[in-house]
Amino acid sequence: MGNVLGPAAPRAPRRGEPLGSPGSFDELHRQCKEVFPQQMEGVKLIINKTLSSHFQVTHTVHMSTLGPSSYRFNATFVGDRQLSPTEAFPTLVGDMDNSGSLNAQVLHLLAERLRIKAVFQTHQAKFVTWQFDGEYRGDDCTATLTLGNPDLLGESVILVAHFLQSITSRLVLGGEMVYHRRPGEEGAILTLAGKYTAQKWVATLNVGYGGAHASYYHRANEQVQVGVELEANTRLQDTTFAFGYQLNLPQANMVFRGEPGAAGATRQPWRWPDPHCAPHPTPAGLLDSNWSVGGVLEKKLPPLPVTLALGAFLNHWKNRFHCGFSVIVG
Amino acid sequence: MAAAAAPAAAGGQASGSAGLRGWLRSAYRFATDRNDFRRNLLVNLGLFAAGVWVARNLTDIDLMAPQPVP
Numbered sequence: 001m002g003n004v005l006g007p008a009a010p011r012a013p014r015r016g017e018p019l020g021s022p023g024s025f026d027e028l029h030r031q032c033k034e035v036f037p038q039q040m041e042g043v044k045l046i047i048n049k050t051l052s053s054h055f056q057v058t059h060t061v062h063m064s065t066l067g068p069s070s071y072r073f074n075a076t077f078v079g080d081r082q083l084s085p086t087e088a089f090p091t092l093v094g095d096m097d098n099s100g101s102l103n104a105q106v107l108h109l110l111a112e113r114l115r116i117k118a119v120f121q122t123h124q125a126k127f128v129t130w131q132f133d134g135e136y137r138g139d140d141c142t143a144t145l146t147l148g149n150p151d152l153l154g155e156s157v158i159l160v161a162h163f164l165q166s167i168t169s170r171l172v173l174g175g176e177m178v179y180h181r182r183p184g185e186e187g188a189i190l191t192l193a194g195k196y197t198a199q200k201w202v203a204t205l206n207v208g209y210g211g212a213h214a215s216y217y218h219r220a221n222e223q224v225q226v227g228v229e230l231e232a233n234t235r236l237q238d239t240t241f242a243f244g245y246q247l248n249l250p251q252a253n254m255v256f257r258g259e260p261g262a263a264g265a266t267r268q269p270w271r272w273p274d275p276h277c278a279p280h281p282t283p284a285g286l287l288d289s290n291w292s293v294g295g296v297l298e299k300k301l302p303p304l305p306v307t308l309a310l311g312a313f314l315n316h317w318k319n320r321f322h323c324g325f326s327v328i329v330g
Numbered sequence: 331m332a333a334a335a336a337p338a339a340a341g342g343q344a345s346g347s348a349g350l351r352g353w354l355r356s357a358y359r360f361a362t363d364r365n366d367f368r369r370n371l372l373v374n375l376g377l378f379a380a381g382v383w384v385a386r387n388l389t390d391i392d393l394m395a396p397q398p399v400p
Contacts, residue, residue: 201386216382220389228381230374237367241374243381251394289374 019140022172025162028195028204032215035227036244037284037296040311040324041065048330054078065322071098081109089115100124113137140166142174156182170197176208210235223248242288291317305330 042064058074089109121129148158164174191208294313312323
């Protein structure tokens, strides 16, 4: 029968539930933002050409109804180190338009948990932005330091520090500190951030001296996703609200792009990031507090490697309407 | 004494109703002032809450379900 009053057999130590990496601070509101359609006007032709497994080029011709028309050339190079279907290192991206304005990014993995990024933007021949990031990704935390437009001669700099910590497998808390300095003035702003991830929804909140930003993302089912956003800026004394939805119909060749893989999924082939096409299938709709309503419809046209996108936006208050369509090849 | 109390009570009621009217007037001005930051924040907070409620309760739609037979 055994000794029921005796000491129980020692249990194996319980392994803590893995908390998971909280990701990057800039991507806290990403899932909600991806639901909203991008404004479209005029006619856009986008041609993607993959030259090899490492190199892709994109030509974009935009015939605009609101401003001058433009042509953009984009080249992307990715290296051999692939961490996920959407992350490969090193990555070099260059984008130039017909006026000579350049947008360039370099991303590199220095070590297993350390990655760096450099961003340069020019307006024709003049440098507008030069920015350097360093990010450490731990098992349950992320720390980032960004140096924006450092100018030793002009004694000006913008310093941004982010930190995110996974408290539980669903709750992430963190903060951001922005410090800026120019001759004669300097200042700092602190913002606190929190994100709660449930099975079907994600709620995120940033609160600081400069204002607040709240977002709610809800995946109702395989077809319907909804995003709700609220932004309040105390400096500009302005608040905005936006409601967006997205309908996904794969049976009708409306395929969702950019969906993150599940933890533990088998390794998937790396996919080229699309610099121009919003990663949401159509239709998608928007309603916001500026009295604007809009929608975008995207449809693949098999067997051709072509996607057609139609968009229209109406601002009732300002009585403005604009629509556009784009054709994406490749 | 009773004669002095009646006008005082009537005056109190009048000031009370004037106070209520004044409160209602200021509440109406607050609710319709589009340039007031706090008012806009409250309105947008309410819209945000309504949007979250809609997202959680009204979006479970099956788009590929067959049409109902009349």
